[in-house]
Amino acid sequence: LVLLSCLFFLGKLIYVLYLPVPGLLVQAEMTESFFWIPAIYVLSLFIPSLNAARNITFIFFAAMTLCSVGYAALNGWTAQTGGVLFALTEMLLANLTLLTLTQAFIGYKDRLSGIQAQAQTLERLVDTDLLTGLPSRLRLERELDEAVGRHEAFTLLFIDVDGFKMVNDTLGHSAGDEVLREFAARLRAALKTRDLAARIGGDEFVVVVKGTSPTWATVLAQQLLAGLAVPFTVRGQQVQLSASIGVSAYPDDGQDTETLLRHADAAMYQIKRAGRNGVRRFDAALDAQLERTVLLTREFQSALAREQLTLVYQPIYHLETGEMSKIEALLRWNHPEFGEVSPGVFVPIAETSGQIMSVGRWVLERACMQARRWREAHGWAGTVTVNVSPVQFAQPGFVDEVKQALLLSGLPAYKLELELTEGAVMQSPALVQAALRGLQRLGVEITIDDFGTGYSSLAYLRDLPIGCIKIDRSFIEDLAAPRRAPQYAVALITAIVGIARTLDLRVVAEGVETVAQMEAVRSFGCDFGQGYYFARPLDAEHLTELLDRGLPGAQTDWQKRLN
Structure with a gap:
């Protein structure tokens, strides 16, 4: 319809300009044509193809202009043609104005169509799985x-x-x-x-x-x-x-x-x-x-990013001197809905999901940084201990992660102690030995955690660079439980301490909760004690206060009793 209208009015303009008919009022015909031409521009807005609409209106205006210029060139400005040329000029100016408005509206429509197409595309992308084509x-x-x-x-x-x-x-x-x-x-x-x-x-x-x-x-x-x-x-x-x-x-x-x-x-x-x-x-x-x-x-999966994970610290005391020789960093998960989630629940989850690598790296770095602050600001000369998951330890780049954490924190390597389970050191002996030797070269000490409950192949104590063992808390609990035959716990603890002495290893008794247990493990020859009897796990601020109270002249109750 737009094309036919353009051809009709263009043909009419050529007819009235170049084929004059006696008695034909050219100016009146042109005024009538000008009255209908805006309809062409309005109709062009409804053409689905925007480029086609632009082209049609441009070509139409160009053709009208060429006809007008041709007429002016052939006839010049005379008394007879002056009115026609004036009418042509008016018509072209009106056409130019209408063309500009039409192009503006087409441009707006173009942008609107683009936005709508983009929105539809985004909606399809959001609602559709791109790989399978199924809904998302x-x-x-x-x-x-x-x-x-x-x-x-x-x-x-x-x-x-x-x-x-x-x-x-x-x-x-x-x-x-x-x-x-x-x-x-x-x-x-x-x-x-x-x-x-x-x-x-x-x-x-x-x-x-x-x-x-x-x-x-x-x-x-x-x-x-x-x-x-x-x-x-x-x-x-x-x-x-x-x-x-x-x-x-x-x-x-x-x-x-x-x-x-x-x-x-x-x-x-x-x-x-x-x-x-x-x-x-x-x-x-x-x-x-x-x-x-x-x-x-x-x-x-998002606990670390949401800052739901925190570290608490539990002191480990030397049983002879009463010094806070070590501090163990322990991971805690405080969920806004479920509250405190037990490590026994979330650590296996972290290991099976693969999150343990990023979380373990974060724990290592935070613990080293905190130990450096205690060392510099409070004069504490002890060692920070960090538990390492078997999954994390088995990664090829684990030694490099430890080195990076030490570099970031500025903590001396000999002030870091890593706790591994027996299961971790018993798998892939060649890889384990390489990793342990690498840690030994750094100066990091290795402790075997929960000793006595794992694979019990004692050869690794002799062959691997291990400096300390921790007696599992279950043996310490049995010391104060008559129904559990404490004589077996006594025999096991005595045997473990004897093996440690032979191999020049230090021994930590964990899970000490009573005076009797403390005195028992001390009499067996254990070097260090850890448990609620000494102190519960504390956040960094409260541990700092406890650390300050443990300085010379400010002893804890159990240290006074020891002295």
Whole structure:
């Protein structure tokens, strides 16, 4: 329509200018044409292609200008042509004004269309997993929230691909991506149109089955397992995978999206623990503890970034002199919802999730820096001890991490002591020896923690550069418990101290809580004592106060009793 209008008015202008008809009022015809020309510019705004709209209006204005210039060149300014030329000039100025406005509106429309297209693209990116083309976690949660708001019954299948890490490790990540795409395609093929399959991260998928009972959804999950059992072909190789599927249903297993996902996740983890490749419905009675573990595992991933991790310090005293010879740095997790989480709970989580490397590095650096401050500001000449996870110790760059922490803190290496468990020094003997020799060259001392409860291969005490052993607290507890046959604890502690003396090792008794225990371990020949009898773990500020009270002329109660 715009093109035809342009051709019509352009043709009319040529006709009235170059083919005059007797009695034709040129100026009047031009005024009438000028009245209709704005409609062309308005119509051009509705052309879907913005470039085409710009081109049409520019060409039309250029053609009108050329016609007018040609007429002026041929006829000049005379009494007869003066009115026509004036009308042409008016029309061209009006056209130029309208063209400028049209271009401005088209530019605005162009920018608006670009913003809308960008918003639509971003929405697709947010709502779609780019690798598989499935809906993302954000879209999944939005649809689940809407279904919950409508009180529409549905069942969740939380799917984790078994053995996917092996594909990445052996065939490469690009091969793993191919498997995930094929996995997603099989999910889509097995579902009805109203059902939803989403990828929520890594090798985890969630299927929402609407309008069916949980029993039927469990049957569907079994069918999915059967379909996934068909080998995947990746780069000419057959890859056999399975899946662990946890099931939760609304409203029976939860009243909101977060709870339902968490419950299905917990049921899936039970399948993982039971051997994988199966389907399990959430059971509140059986899954409560596991659900908490799963939740803590996810929460711990951001605990360090959210500054929920802190260090406390427990003194270790020399049993003969009463000096605070060592201070052990202990990690604590204070969660805003769960409160103080026991190290016995979160340390295994950190080790299995891989977070122990970054957390262990942070603990090492913070402990060394604090020890340097005590050394410089308070004149403390003791040693700081830091526990090292077997997972952290097994890393190839662990010695370099220790060296870096010492350089950052300025703490002398001989004032740092690392505590390892027996299990840590017994695995991969060649690697362990290399790491321990590297630490020995730095000047760092090694202590074996919880001695007597591990592998009990005493040869490593002779062959490895170990300077100290800590008797496990369970033996100390037995000293004051008649029902636990304390004579066995006495025999074991005596034997451990005897071995240590022979190998020129120092001995720390940990878990000392009473005067009787303190006197007993001292009489057995232990060098150091640690436990609630001496002091509980304290934050840096309170430990500093205790440190100042332990300086000459300001002794603690137990030190006075010792003297």
